[in-house]
Amino acid sequence: MKKKATLLVKNIGQLVTMTGPFPRIGKKQLNDLGLVEGGGIAVAGNEILAVGESEVVEGKAPLSDSCKVIDAKGAVVTPGLIDPHTHPVFSMTREKEFEMRIAGKSYMEIAQTGGGIRASVRDLRSAPRKQLMEKTKKRLDRMLRYGVTTIEAKSGYGLSTDAELKQLEVIRDLNQTHSIDLVPTFLGAHEIPDEYRNQRNEYIDIIINEMLPAVIKDNLAEFSDIFTEEGVYDIEESRKIQQAARDAGLGLKFHADELKSVGGAELAAEMGAISADHLVYISDAGISALAKSGTVAVLLPGTTFSLSGKQYAPARIMIEEGVTIALSTDCNPGSSFSESLPFMISLAALEMKMTAAEALSAVTVNAACAINRGGKIGQLQPEMPADFVIWDMADYRELPYHYAVNLVTRVIKSGQVVVGD
Helix, strand or coil: CCCCEEEEEEEEEEEEEECCCCCCCCCHCCCCCCCEEEEEEHHHEEEEEEEEEHHHHHCCCCCEEEEEEEEEECEEEEEEEEEEEEEECCCCCCCCHHHHHHHCHHHHHHHCCCCCHHHHHHHHHCCHHHHHHHHHHHHHHHHHHHHHEEEECCCCCCHHHHHHHHHHHHHHHHHHHCCEEEEEEEEEECCCCCHHCCCHHHHHHHHHHHHHHHHCCCCCCEEEEEEEECCCCCHHHHHHHHHHHCCCCCCEEEEEEECCCCCHHHHHHHHCCCCCEEECCCHHHHHHHHHCCCCEEECCEEEEHHHCCCCCEEEEEEECCCCCCEECCCCCCCCCCCHHHHHHHHHHHHHHCCCCHHHHHHCCCCHHHHHCCCCCCCCCCCCECCEEEECCCCCCCHHHHHHCCEEEEEEEECCCECCCC
């Protein structure tokens, strides 16, 4: 029996389908949006039924009796945005540290005096689960209103077995109730907690022998991440922890070369990580390694912006060298407290000289690859999930140009209008 459309969106001015290769690599592919002028989308239930020119789609897709019809009136439609690096589960915000940085203190200076990640850890351990659920839900609601339909969500503010599990359980429970899909990542190696500052090896043993088995037992994470950085986890410690995570069946991600070039990108490539993130100070060897391995470079311009940094990740060089590029908010309470992926697109254009098309590729089709969802989400084609966004603009290039406002008018997730109407 032929499927009937339950939702039809017609008269789309520019329909960004992202059909074609995934990931998008190199300037030519990144600038190919699979653009359809005068487009339409027909949805059957939670999946796309037909995509193409509006008149063709309308003629091809029989409508159900209760079909909802939306006239886009020449607006832009894109796939739902994907945020592949977030830390959304926390209670305490750190605006005092933000003001300290404005006054001249560096991120590492604040961390070394007990602030930073460790301050968030002390708070999260005592925060009631209900409070964490409520505050995280508010952040997810904001992300959704900015057009985000899927995120990667990390733990890492617990740094004890019980507290890490608490964070991951919040992610699991919200994934069951919220419109946004959450892909969970275990980040027990985000820092060294206060009680183990002089016993690093003991804490690493806890990560490997206690935390990882508990996470795996309850199926609470898909990936393992680590903060590979001077003063946090060095290369050999990172290799040891991530090898144990890989042996346990988790995919790998790395916070790498954010504050200094330490070889994090090279290690991520060597270990076959799905992504290496930050990469502000990546070396030439690191760029080459990522290009050869296919490990996705997730760039986080909001972090550099929030930390008043002068150097951004070298996106143009990476693109020229054939590295797969994705973009993310790095939403977290310390170094990038923003739920707005569209603002990251503006920063990518202004500070990393990425075109609007390249940035859109980096938050859709390539971001899907950064969470091992390549070919499953981030593109608009038949039989894929009906996750897409209708924008109050006539040209997709307006997205980075018309910055710091929300141009989203409707968000459709799994065929349902979840923002708008």
